[in-house]
Amino acid sequence: ATHTQEVQTAAQVALLAASGGSLNPNTSQISSPSLSLPTISLSTATADSANMDVPPTTLFQPPSPGETRRLAEQHAQFGPLGHPSHRYTSKHQGGEFPEPIMDEPPYYYLFTTYISYLILIAFGHVRDFFGKRFREENYRHLKPRNGYGALNSDFDNFYIRRLKLRINDCFERPVTGVPGRYITLIDRTSDDHNRHFRLTGTYTDTLNMSSYNYLGFAQSEGPCADAVEETIKRYGISSVGTRVDAGTQDLHLEVEDLVAKFVEKEAAMVFSMGFGTNASVFSALVSKGCLIISDELNHASIRFGSRLSGASIEIFKHNDVKALEKKLREVISQGQPRTHRPWKKILVVVEGLYSMEGTMCNLPGILALKKKYKFNLFIDEAHSIGAIGPRGRGVCDYFGVDTKDVDILMGTLTKSFGANGGYIAADKVIIDKLRASNPAVFYGEAPTPPVIAQISTSLRIINGEIVPGEGEERLQRLAFNSRYLRLGLKRLGFIVYGHDDSPVIPLLLFNPAKMPAFSHEMLKRKISVVIVGYPATPLVSSRARFCVSAAHTKEDLDRLLLACDEVGNILQLKFSSGIAGGALPEEIAERNGQQGQQQKGSGKKHTSVTPPRWRYEDVIRRGVQDVKLPLR
Numbered sequence: 001a002t003h004t005q006e007v008q009t010a011a012q013v014a015l016l017a018a019s020g021g022s023l024n025p026n027t028s029q030i031s032s033p034s035l036s037l038p039t040i041s042l043s044t045a046t047a048d049s050a051n052m053d054v055p056p057t058t059l060f061q062p063p064s065p066g067e068t069r070r071l072a073e074q075h076a077q078f079g080p081l082g083h084p085s086h087r088y089t090s091k092h093q094g095g096e097f098p099e100p101i102m103d104e105p106p107y108y109y110l111f112t113t114y115i116s117y118l119i120l121i122a123f124g125h126v127r128d129f130f131g132k133r134f135r136e137e138n139y140r141h142l143k144p145r146n147g148y149g150a151l152n153s154d155f156d157n158f159y160i161r162r163l164k165l166r167i168n169d170c171f172e173r174p175v176t177g178v179p180g181r182y183i184t185l186i187d188r189t190s191d192d193h194n195r196h197f198r199l200t201g202t203y204t205d206t207l208n209m210s211s212y213n214y215l216g217f218a219q220s221e222g223p224c225a226d227a228v229e230e231t232i233k234r235y236g237i238s239s240v241g242t243r244v245d246a247g248t249q250d251l252h253l254e255v256e257d258l259v260a261k262f263v264e265k266e267a268a269m270v271f272s273m274g275f276g277t278n279a280s281v282f283s284a285l286v287s288k289g290c291l292i293i294s295d296e297l298n299h300a301s302i303r304f305g306s307r308l309s310g311a312s313i314e315i316f317k318h319n320d321v322k323a324l325e326k327k328l329r330e331v332i333s334q335g336q337p338r339t340h341r342p343w344k345k346i347l348v349v350v351e352g353l354y355s356m357e358g359t360m361c362n363l364p365g366i367l368a369l370k371k372k373y374k375f376n377l378f379i380d381e382a383h384s385i386g387a388i389g390p391r392g393r394g395v396c397d398y399f400g401v402d403t404k405d406v407d408i409l410m411g412t413l414t415k416s417f418g419a420n421g422g423y424i425a426a427d428k429v430i431i432d433k434l435r436a437s438n439p440a441v442f443y444g445e446a447p448t449p450p451v452i453a454q455i456s457t458s459l460r461i462i463n464g465e466i467v468p469g470e471g472e473e474r475l476q477r478l479a480f481n482s483r484y485l486r487l488g489l490k491r492l493g494f495i496v497y498g499h500d501d502s503p504v505i506p507l508l509l510f511n512p513a514k515m516p517a518f519s520h521e522m523l524k525r526k527i528s529v530v531i532v533g534y535p536a537t538p539l540v541s542s543r544a545r546f547c548v549s550a551a552h553t554k555e556d557l558d559r560l561l562l563a564c565d566e567v568g569n570i571l572q573l574k575f576s577s578g579i580a581g582g583a584l585p586e587e588i589a590e591r592n593g594q595q596g597q598q599q600k601g602s603g604k605k606h607t608s609v610t611p612p613r614w615r616y617e618d619v620i621r622r623g624v625q626d627v628k629l630p631l632r
């Protein structure tokens with residue numbers, strides 16, 4: 001009997017080795033088998049063993065239809081790790097922090113972009129001229145009626161009705177289900193040129209490259225979903241009050257302690273809305289006689305909150321440390337307007353990761369100025385917290401900077417944590433002041449218990465307290481996916497903005513007519529993307545924005561690269577000159593050698609770069625091994 005069992009075990013191991021499988025049915029690397037496969041039993045073929053009462057050993061049992069469906073749903077929300085090499089650690093490699101090289105298209109494309117806007121505006125005015133005379137009913141909402149003034153301005157409404165309306169089908173697409181690795185669109189159509197939409201009753205499953213699901217916590221199953229379900233049973237679905245009334249529960253205190261420890265600050269407080277966090281916090285920090293120096297590309301919530309504070313506001317060029325120092329010298333030497341008294345306080349406000357540009361703030365350079373000029377520093381980590389850094393703790397973690405050097409850290413809990421709301425983390429005296437003077441504490445509703453449970457569980461997973469190793473895997477998969485996609489797009493010949501480790505990847509389209517064309521072509525290939533144009537971006541910098549997630553697999557990104565390659569050829573989007581990267585490593589070495597000889601002979605510094613136009617097959621073949629190299 002012992003010999004028979006050894007033969008059976010050896011046969012099992014041999015079959016599993018040949019198929020590359022594992023005895024563990026829960027292993028994520030095993031793809032779901034076909035339901036038509038039979039159960040396989042191993043037994044010896046000898047006459048002696050046939051007479052022995054030895055039960056057959058079941059090697060493989062096909063899953064039930066319910067299990068297959070559940071596994072498919074799990075993988076649709078969070079894809080399995082394809083290979084251990086598809087991981088990378090997000091951190092600054094030391095030395096001076098390089099700014100991304102800005103690649104510009106030929107002047108022909110910039111010129112045609114301006115011409116396109118002029119044509120659209122001219123046609124819009126022509127249509128308005130005739131429309132106001134022959135279809136007056138379409139313009140009634142823009143005119144005073146019965147003594148009441150029009151709530152809509154004719155001038156302000158022009159951009160919406162004559163430019164945005166043309167591409168309105170690319171925005172606000174209704175979805176259903178979990179916005180994970182894949183997202184389900186509710187199909188719709190329009191019979192009046194995008195003025196109104198009607199649902200067709202059909203659905204389309206698409207690869208989700210549009211959601212801020214950086215760590216892939218948008219899941220309907222798993223530890224987070226279980227914790228949320230249990231919290232609803234115990235606490236209900238609402239806090240039913242403000243924080244100063246009956247809205248503060250033990251869950252809020254627990255999460256605030258978790259957030260403070262996560263970002264390594266003394267204290268923290270959470271809010272029910274990320275935009276509302278910035279909109280309400282500045283009025284409690286600064287007032288008249290104070291100065292806010294803000295990056296020119298800071299989020300609208302920062303601008304809105306700064307204006308509400310009553311403080312003076314100055315702007316400096318995006319991510320330019322020299323421009324910031326020049327501005328500091330000017331405002332410190334001049335003081336307040338008219339009186340020239342010293343400012344009560346100066347607050348410099350930047351973002352850790354800029355969501356439209358994909359760039360990270362030069363934190364080491366800003367901190368050097370902080371020590372020199374003694375200003376307070378506020379960092380908005382809405383997109384960087386959980387998304388960058390070896391431990392997912394944001395821009396301070398990425399640069400290896402002590403968070404004590406930053407006065408106030410703000411972040412949202414929507415992007416990386418699969419929840420909603422925001423937080424402020426700082427010294428306890430600052431948090432105590434915010435609790436006593438922030439209007440959102442007195443008039444805003446407290447975060448709901450299910451949301452708090454989602455935040456708490458996702459933080460514990462990232463820290464390794466729950467499911468050890470999963471948080472680290474999510475962080476490293478996100479870092480790999482971000483670099484892999486960015487490198488692939490550069491090598492295909494696209495102009496891509498942002499730093500190498502940023503999970504936000506803007507692909508430049510420039511011409512306004514190419515925004516809807518790109519969106520429609522990607523939707524034909526069942527890929528959901530976000531397109532962005534003026535006024536959210538400069539007039540000539542229309543773009544598609546890819547938001548990478550840890551839930552994506554390498555195969556998903558390969559599929560996206562293939563679609564971009566095809567659409568890029570159709571729409572002529574491959575503008576890259578090569579100065580921002582994308583050339584073969586061998587070509588870089590050869591070019592550097594040639595440049596050295598030219599510089600020695602002529603004494604001039606001249607760089608000639610061949611535009612990268614890789615074949616898709618070569619991009620995929622070289623991508624994984626080159627991800628860990630500098631992407632330039």
